[in-house]
Amino acid sequence: MGRFDGVLLMSDFDNTLVFTADALTAGKDVPPLHPKNQAALAEFVAEGGQFGVATGRALAAFMCYVSDLPINVPCVTANGGGLYDFKTQQYLYAVTLPEIAAVHGQEIIDAFPRVAVEAYPNSQHIYVVQRNHVTDQHEVLTQVKCIDEPDLSQVPQPLAKLLFTGFHEDLLAIKDFLTTKPWAEEYELIFSGEHLLEMTSKEASKGAMVTRLADYLGIDMAHVYCAGDEANDMSMLQIAAQGFAPENAIPAVKALDVVPVCHAKDGAIAQVVARLKERYPA
Structure with missing residues (x-):
């Protein structure tokens, strides 16, 4: 014992x-x-x-x-x-996130052109749309090369989470932006770092x-x-x-x-x- x-x-x-x-x-x-x-x-x-x-x-x-x-x-x-x-x-x-989350995530980054989104299926791969400087730094941190896609509709489902990366002020603005959307309550949106904003299932x-x-x-x-x-x-x-x-x-x-x-x-x-x-x- x-x-x-x-x-x-x-x-x-x-x-x-x-x-x-x-x-x-x-x-x-x-x-x-x-x-x-x-x-x-x-x-x-x-x-x-x-x-x-x-x-x-x-x-x-x-x-x-x-x-x-x-x-x-x-x-x-x-x-x-x-x-x-x-x-x-x-x-x-x-x-996992519902499939519609890819549509909602795309709507977010379309409204915030300086923000990138990393998409995480339950697999060995990470995908990125609208790559930015934080994406590049995040690849060094995670030691995983992201696969670039033109939009989230091209990323395999289901997704464990979406990760928005960028300047802190832009990520704060995304949180405000979500309050205007009828689907906001479907997700958990929380910071995991100053430049990292996580979007997961509410559960x-x-x-x-x-x-x-x-x-x-x-x-x-x-x-x-x-x-x-x-x-x-x-x-x-x-x-x-x-x-x-x-x-x-x-x-x-x-x-x-x-x-x-x-x-x-x-x-x-x-x-x-x-x-x-x-x-x-x-």
Whole structure:
């Protein structure tokens, strides 16, 4: 019996588990998992803990990092659009956008010519319409080359999510634009970064999928812990027995009932594990 038997820890990837902001904004390489995080998670898993990632990234944009992470449970992808088991290489559960979302997404970018949209089927491919500078930077971050298409009608269905990329002021304007549309309530629209605005099914969220994962694993929610830094992490931080937020988290995340830990670039998840050791003494 290990001290962390029956304990589930789910971490956001970008800027929580690994600090990737510089890769997106300055084209730098994505750093490896911080040595402190590596050691702490190895101890957590060795003591019976179950660790996974809940990421806004779709499967294609996360695959290249999995082998370097001490993951031992299925992971949440596409902001709750999917629950993927890397051992069996299949989705346990998926929530996809309705086909009409491609029409609605096209209407949005037609109205905002500086904004690109990345389309994510539940596959190994990412498609882009109206490519911009953020798309180019995002390709460096995800290490996946996007396939250019003239419009969203050419992208394979079903889609896990649409990701609008561009200047923050344009993305804020898109949120306002949606309030004028009768179909706005059909979607979840949430920031995963200053230049990244996610559009998913209303039923898709990290919190809902972490809850589903805990049920699948037979873990009581009283022993589920989550860490995240952005608006798209708030749903899982709120359903966790305790949420954790790195120093670089946005103010709205810090305002939740979360335990603050150090900056993601300094090994925030190692501090999370240290707090869990206090909760579950040997």
